[in-house]
Amino acid sequence: MSTRSRDAPPFESVVEQHGPMVLRVCRALLGPSPDADDAWSETFLSALRAYPALPAGANTEAWLVTIAHRKAIDVVRARQRRPVPVPDVPEPPRHDAPEAAGTGIWQQVAALPPRQRQVIAYRYLAGLPYSDIAAITGGTAAAARRAAADGIAALRRTLSTSEESR
Structure with missing residues (x-):
């Protein structure tokens, strides 16, 4: 080496x-x-x-x-x-209150499960390939890809729900 x-x-x-x-x-x-x-x-x-x-x-x-x-x-x-x-x-916050939906994308990202938040950060902020993300977080590239897809889907659902409530 x-x-x-x-x-x-x-x-x-x-x-x-x-x-x-x-x-x-x-x-x-x-x-x-x-x-x-x-x-x-x-x-x-x-x-x-x-x-x-x-x-x-x-x-x-x-x-x-x-x-x-x-x-x-x-x-x-x-x-x-x-x-x-x-x-x-x-x-405790009321989930039926309009303020509970959050006001920004970072609040929504922070609400994701840790693995999804990590994979999204490494993929979309750092631009790393899934193989490198898997090496960092432990697991496989396919699992990292799945965590990213699940995280993005959750963000889309949350953001579309907050848009509809406005």
Whole structure:
């Protein structure tokens, strides 16, 4: 296994080229929050340490998305361990109220099951092929394709329902 040659692009150019895509993926998985920005930073810190050992022919984009995926999982696990203080227990939302339908696509994406949300982010934001998505998330390319199709179908149903209620 050969490692990066001396004529490999400097890491700064990797960040410049792939940074916006990795940030979009982090935000799709974690929402537009400081956690997504932290996951982006952690992704590139880890990538910086591992970059010299990256094989010369490796798909840098898929490699970075894999790291971002793992960092997002770490953030989700950390969120689950943290207590969330609230002044008052909120009233549960009424599903028959017009406000419950949501106002934007990101709310609808956030409501998808985690696997569908991940596959949609990797496919449509990062542009990765299903084989790379399967390697990142575990499973087969066919399962990734099915999760993407199910997620898109759910988004279409949800968005058409919210349009009809207006």
